[in-house]
Amino acid sequence: MNFSKSLIHWYSINKRNLPWRNTKDPYRIWLSEIILQQTQVAQGLPYYEAFLETYPTVFQLANADESEVLKLWQGLGYYSRARNLHATSKYIANELDGDFPNNYKDLLNLKGVGDYTASAIASICFDEASAVVDGNVYRVLSRYFGIDTPINSSKGVKEFKTLAQELIDKNNPAEFNQGLMEFGATHCKPQNPFCNKCPFSEGCIAFNENRISELPVKIKTAKAKKKFFNFLVFISEDDTIILEKREGKGIWQNLYQFPLIETDNDLNAENFKKHIENYNLLKGKRFKFYLYNEESIIHKLSHQHLFTKFWIINIVKLPFEGVSIKKIREYPVPILIGNFIEAFNFD
Numbered sequence: 001m002n003f004s005k006s007l008i009h010w011y012s013i014n015k016r017n018l019p020w021r022n023t024k025d026p027y028r029i030w031l032s033e034i035i036l037q038q039t040q041v042a043q044g045l046p047y048y049e050a051f052l053e054t055y056p057t058v059f060q061l062a063n064a065d066e067s068e069v070l071k072l073w074q075g076l077g078y079y080s081r082a083r084n085l086h087a088t089s090k091y092i093a094n095e096l097d098g099d100f101p102n103n104y105k106d107l108l109n110l111k112g113v114g115d116y117t118a119s120a121i122a123s124i125c126f127d128e129a130s131a132v133v134d135g136n137v138y139r140v141l142s143r144y145f146g147i148d149t150p151i152n153s154s155k156g157v158k159e160f161k162t163l164a165q166e167l168i169d170k171n172n173p174a175e176f177n178q179g180l181m182e183f184g185a186t187h188c189k190p191q192n193p194f195c196n197k198c199p200f201s202e203g204c205i206a207f208n209e210n211r212i213s214e215l216p217v218k219i220k221t222a223k224a225k226k227k228f229f230n231f232l233v234f235i236s237e238d239d240t241i242i243l244e245k246r247e248g249k250g251i252w253q254n255l256y257q258f259p260l261i262e263t264d265n266d267l268n269a270e271n272f273k274k275h276i277e278n279y280n281l282l283k284g285k286r287f288k289f290y291l292y293n294e295e296s297i298i299h300k301l302s303h304q305h306l307f308t309k310f311w312i313i314n315i316v317k318l319p320f321e322g323v324s325i326k327k328i329r330e331y332p333v334p335i336l337i338g339n340f341i342e343a344f345n346f347d
Contacts, residue, residue, distance in 0.1 A: 003144075004169040004176055005201070010199055011179030014186070019048065021178065027058045027127045033117045038078055043187070050079075058100075061086065062093035070110025070255060070332035077301075077335065081254060088285035104130040115161070120298075123173040131164035132177045136184025142216035143188060145159045146205030150219045195236050211318075212336075222298070228266055229308040231258040231337070233292070233344075234281070236315055240322035242281070243331055251301065256268055256331040258310075266296060266307060287315040292344065310340055 015021065018041065020032035031051055035044045050072060058106070061069070066086055073082035088111045092100060101107045107118035109215065115133070138151040138160055149156040151268065169176040187194050195207050206212045224337035234242045243256045243340035261275055269291060276289075278283055289311055296307040323331070325346045 002175060003203075004167055004335075006199055007179045007286050008129055008169060008175045010187075011175055011182055015178070016186070018045070018048050023124045026102075026121055027124060028052065029124050030088075030100065030113075030117070033075065033120050034081055034112060037117070039076060044076070045072070058089050058098055059093045061089040066254060067332055070191035071330075074332055074338055075335045079255060079334075081112060083254065084249040087111050088113070100125070102126045102127055120177060123168075127173060129165075129168050129170045129173040131161065131168045131173075132181060133161050133164050133197065134181060134183045134184075137164060138216045139190065140180060140184045140188045142255060143212060144200055144204045146209065146211070146215070148215065148217045151216045152218050152221075219230055222303075224302070225304045228263045228296075229273070229305050229306050230263060230267060230272065231310050231314050231340075232261065232276075232281075233258050233277075233310055233340075234313045234315055234318055234322070235325075236318045236322065238317070240318055240323045241325055241328060242318060242322050243328070243333075248336075251304075252334045253276045254332075255337075256333050267309065272311060278340075281319050282313070282315075285315060285319065287313055289313050292340075297336070297340075306336070308336060310344075 005267055020028055029061070032044075032048055035048050035051070037072060041046075051061075054072060055064060061231075064086070066083065069086045070082055074078065076082070091110070092098060100121070101110070102122075104118045104122040107113055108115070110118075113121075119130040121133070122130045126153060128185050140336040141147065141160055141163055142151065147159065147163075149159050151157070151160065164180070166258075167176075187198065195201055195212065196203075198207070199206065206215050232242075242259055244259055245254065245256055246252045248256075259281060261279070263275065267275065272289075272291070292310040292312055296309055299306040299308055328341055328346055
C-alpha cells in the first residue's frame with residue numbers, strides 16, 4: 001500500500017469544510033495556524049472569523065493597538081501567541097510590504113513561527129514539500145510504524161520529522177500535510193480511535209500488536225507547581241475599580257488584572273486580614289471586605305495551577321484614579337479574570 005496516496009484519498013473524502021481550507025492566502029493560513037496552536041478547531045474557529053472580520057488584511061492587523069489584539073484574543077490562552085502575531089504582522093506590513101516569505105527557511109525567521117507553522121504555510125500556500133509534525137502527526141506515525149521513541153525528546157523530534165519528510169507526496173504536499181493532521185484529529189484520536197474502519201489497519205503495527213493505548217510515548221514532565229493568588233477587587237462608592245497592567249515577562253504579559261497578593265498557601269478571612277494590614281493601597285483607609293468564593297477557583301496552566309480567590313474591597317474612595325465599572329469589559333484580561341467579571345456582574 002502507498003501510504004501517501006491512501007492518505008490523500010482518505011482526506012479527499014473525509015476532510016471537514018473549514019474556511020482556511022478554501023484559500024492559499026498566506027495571511028489567512030498563518031492566522032489560522034497561530035490560532036490553532038494548542039487550541040481545538042471548535043474553539044479556534046470563532047476567533048479566526050472574528051480576527052478576519054476585524055482585520056481583513058495584515059496591514060490592518062499591523063495598525064491595531066496591541067491591547068485591541070489581546071482583547072480579541074481573550075479566552076484563547078497562551079497570550080504570547082497574540083503578541084507574536086501582532087509583532088509579525090508589523091514586520092510583514094512594514095518591512096516586507098505585506099508579502100509573506102514564500103519558503104520554509106525564510107518563514108522560520110518570523111516571530112512566533114516554528115517548524116510546524118513554517119511547514120504548514122510553505123506547503124499549503126507555496127507547494128513546498130516540507131512535512132508538518134504536530135501532536136496528531138506524532139500519534140498517527142508512531143502507531144502505524146510502531147515507533148516508541150518519546151515524541152518530546154530531541155531524538156524523537158528528529159526521527160518523526162525525518163519520517164514525515166520521507167513520506168510526504170512531493171507533488172501534493174498541501175493535501176498530504178492536511179490529510180495527516182486531519183486523520184489524527186478526527187480518526188486516529190488519542191482515545192477511542194476508529195481502528196475497526198481504518199484504511200491503514202492492515203499495516204498498522206500498533207493495531208496488530210494491540211499497542212494503541214501505548215503509543216505515542218511521551219516522557220513525563222515535571223509536576224505543575226501550585227500557586228495561591230488573591231485578587232483584590234476594589235469597589236468605590238463612585239463605582240470605580242482598580243485594574244493593573246501586568247508588565248515584564250511571564251504569564252499574562254500586558255493584560256490587566258485586579259491588584260494581586262500571592263501567598264504561600266490558601267487564605268481564610270482571618271489570615272487575609274493580617275496580610276492586608278500593611279498593604280500600601282489600604283494604609284490609613286477605612287474599608288470593608290468579604291470573600292467572593294469560599295472554594296478556590298483552580299486555573300490550570302501548562303506549568304502551574306493557580307488556586308485563586310477574589311476578595312471584594314468596599315471603600316469610599318480609591319487611593320488614586322481608577323477605572324469606571326462601566327468600562328471594565330473594554331480591557332484585555334486573562335480568562336480567569338474575565339470569567340469573574342461576568343459572574344460577579346458589575347452592571
